[in-house]
Amino acid sequence: MEKIKKIKEKAKSYRRYTAECLSEMVKIPSLSAEEQNVVLKIKEQLELAGVKDVRIDGLGNLIARVGRGPKILAFDAHIDTVDTGDVDQWETPPFSGLIKDGHVHGRGTVDQEGGAASMVTAARILTEMDYDGEYSIYFTFTVMEEDCDGLCWLYLIEEEKLFPDLAVITEPTNLGLYRGHRGRMEMEVHVRGLSCHGSAPERGKNVIYSAAHTALKIEELHEVLKDDEFLGKGSIAPTVLTTESPSLCAVPDKAFMHIDRRLTWSETKESALAEVRELLGGDSEVRVPIYSRESYTGKIFTQEKYFPTWKIPEDHELVQAGVKTHVALFEDAPRIDKWTFSTNGVAICGKHKIPCIGFGPGNEVMAHAPNEKVPVDHLEKCSAFYAALPYVLENDKQ
Ligand SMILES: [Zn+2]
8 A cells, every 4th residue: 555655645736747748649640540749759768758668560569568577567558549520629739738727638638548647657666666566558659540459469479479468448538447349350241233324224134123122221220239237238329321333324232331340249240131132132241341451660460340249347457456546546436337339448358358348538528629638636536546547456466
């Protein structure tokens, strides 16, 4: 408890420092696959904070390590952001990084450079306390999440061979403790027809009719998808439907439909594809598209656009350690909940089954919205939480 008290004091004394680290990050635009400058800024912040082991991997993720224990605990923040949207709707410029009225303002403060700034402070606190417990604590500042959630972590696990025992996602939870979210996948349906002159449509096969039938069957499928008490219901929604025709006086012979599918517990890529295949006619096929985009380092690392569902039980040691950390620092138990959106947890826990929790600054309703801002109070609390969690985890074992 002595250590917890010290961490709390340090986090408080670094309150302004954490806000300033975040402000510096926000001033550097950092769209997906264009994160280099913010990565270099955070690297500099970590080095100035005294963190010794800091490096950038082949995809462009920044990886810092404190401690040399045999087990691995990872804290993750993605440091790419979405674009600003209509700048006229922002009361302060989106890249101001303004610290005012107890908040840091600007694009990325909530989603989710706030978590990254709290991680920098936590790494500083653990370094100053000469942390040498049973964990190697990795702080990962990851890229391209907004474009393809989890890709950065597939790279860390499968290419960098970083395989944590436990992980913490620092996306916004409004200081709640999260333990899962629905997964998702994308599907593309290709429909083939037979073109003919529009004056005699009976000679051909019009894809507009077959695609429309498919769309209506998908509407029915949505109603009967599985539900989960904690994660909620699976969903399916066609989001694009286009057709191709040789002319405006011809029956179209090709249709393309894009589908957004949210997956609840026990729904998988295979089960979701099978459901759609069952309602397609012989003239159609369904595929999962592939994500393939060059990172800022020039690396192309591809993956299917399938992002598996994940949750861990409330009585899991990591959730319970999170609760104990919260109680030890702030004297009350956190709200235990889930995210509405998707995170890097799809790769860490969804695919690779590494237990994950979420704890992060800011309210997720501000993510991707104009006038994004994060309370400095949340930043301070998160920096204390991240620095204290490894001590609490270890204490549990004794
Ligand atoms: Zn995010």
